[in-house]
Amino acid sequence: MDAWFGIDIGGTSVKTALVDSQGTILVQQSFDTGDNRGENFIAVRIAQVLSELKDKLTKNGQDNLEVRGAGVGIPGFLDLDTGMVAEAVNLGWVNVPFQRMLEDQIGIPVSMENDANLAALGEAFAGAGAGHRVVLCATVGTGIGGGIVVDGVLHRGVNGMAGEIGHLVVQREGGVPCNCGHNGCLETLASATAIVRTAREQQAKGKLPQDTPIIEAKDVFDLADSGHATARQVIADAAEWLGYGLSLAAITLNPDVIVIGGGVSKANERFLVPMQRAFERYSLSRVSEVAHVRAATLSNDAGVIGAARLAQQQALA
Numbered sequence: 001m002d003a004w005f006g007i008d009i010g011g012t013s014v015k016t017a018l019v020d021s022q023g024t025i026l027v028q029q030s031f032d033t034g035d036n037r038g039e040n041f042i043a044v045r046i047a048q049v050l051s052e053l054k055d056k057l058t059k060n061g062q063d064n065l066e067v068r069g070a071g072v073g074i075p076g077f078l079d080l081d082t083g084m085v086a087e088a089v090n091l092g093w094v095n096v097p098f099q100r101m102l103e104d105q106i107g108i109p110v111s112m113e114n115d116a117n118l119a120a121l122g123e124a125f126a127g128a129g130a131g132h133r134v135v136l137c138a139t140v141g142t143g144i145g146g147g148i149v150v151d152g153v154l155h156r157g158v159n160g161m162a163g164e165i166g167h168l169v170v171q172r173e174g175g176v177p178c179n180c181g182h183n184g185c186l187e188t189l190a191s192a193t194a195i196v197r198t199a200r201e202q203q204a205k206g207k208l209p210q211d212t213p214i215i216e217a218k219d220v221f222d223l224a225d226s227g228h229a230t231a232r233q234v235i236a237d238a239a240e241w242l243g244y245g246l247s248l249a250a251i252t253l254n255p256d257v258i259v260i261g262g263g264v265s266k267a268n269e270r271f272l273v274p275m276q277r278a279f280e281r282y283s284l285s286r287v288s289e290v291a292h293v294r295a296a297t298l299s300n301d302a303g304v305i306g307a308a309r310l311a312q313q314q315a316l317a
């Protein structure tokens with residue numbers, strides 16, 4: 001049986017899995033990078049994990065497996081023509097020829113892609129976007145990542161920037177600085193980080209309890225659930241901005257599904273429902289009528305499943 005090795009490199013950990021041709025995870029394993037984020041360490045460790053994963057399957061009696069290729073998701077800017085990671089800020093990598101380094105270590109073809117794009121490909125293949133033609137994914141976390149999959153294939157744009165909806169400048173004046181260098185980007189208004197920042201501002205004004213630490217978005221959702229109107233308003237505002245941003249993306253793409261990932265996607269009544277209402281209000285009705293809004297279903301596995309799918313597509317191409 002053919003299997004594909006999916007790898008998802010994050011700022012603090014590396015997730016890996018062997019995945020079958022239908023997108024089902026056969027076995028998986030993660031390791032922490034800690035302070036050790038050097039490209040050599042990570043490539044060598046990935047090779048060790050691959051043999052550990054194969055051993056696990058053999059012990060389970062699945063020894064008829066051929067791992068035909070690997071896909072790797074990287075949080076950064078990539079040059080796919082040369083297999084170089086141009087820059088991955090969270091890893092401290094600049095101009096790293098990671099594709100070749102990893103191929104040297106694991107001895108099978110490696111395909112590389114931006115991590116948000118692979119999460120989108122994973123959801124489109126085996127998650128909430130499965131069976132849909134034009135899939136727009138938005139992952140709401142520290143920032144807002146995005147990806148577009150059309151007829152099963154990732155739409156990258158000419159240099160991999162397609163679907164970066166977190167950096168739609170939606171507030172033209174007076175916006176908060178974004179780490180991309182602009183002000184008023186969608187992710188400064190609708191990400192989990194934005195929810196925390198706005199809630200803390202309200203707390204400083206005395207509009208939220210002083211004795212409740214607000215560390216993550218969940219703290220704001222908890223305050224909303226316990227009846228604090230200001231917390232509800234902070235969340236409703238973020239949902240409104242996301243719905244507006246998605247309406248801009250949707251008129252360009254005319255998707256049949258919009259998949260929302262990240263922690264906020266679990267808050268259906270508090271976040272997804274008002275977001276969808278805003279989306280419909282700002283969209284052309286013929287666009288919103290066909291665009292189903294769904295919560296992501298693969299959670300943290302979307303990246304490795306998307307990476308495995310990319311490897312499979314490259315092998316068949």
Ligand SMILES: [Zn+2]
Nearest residue numbers: 167178180185
């Ligand atoms: Zn930005």
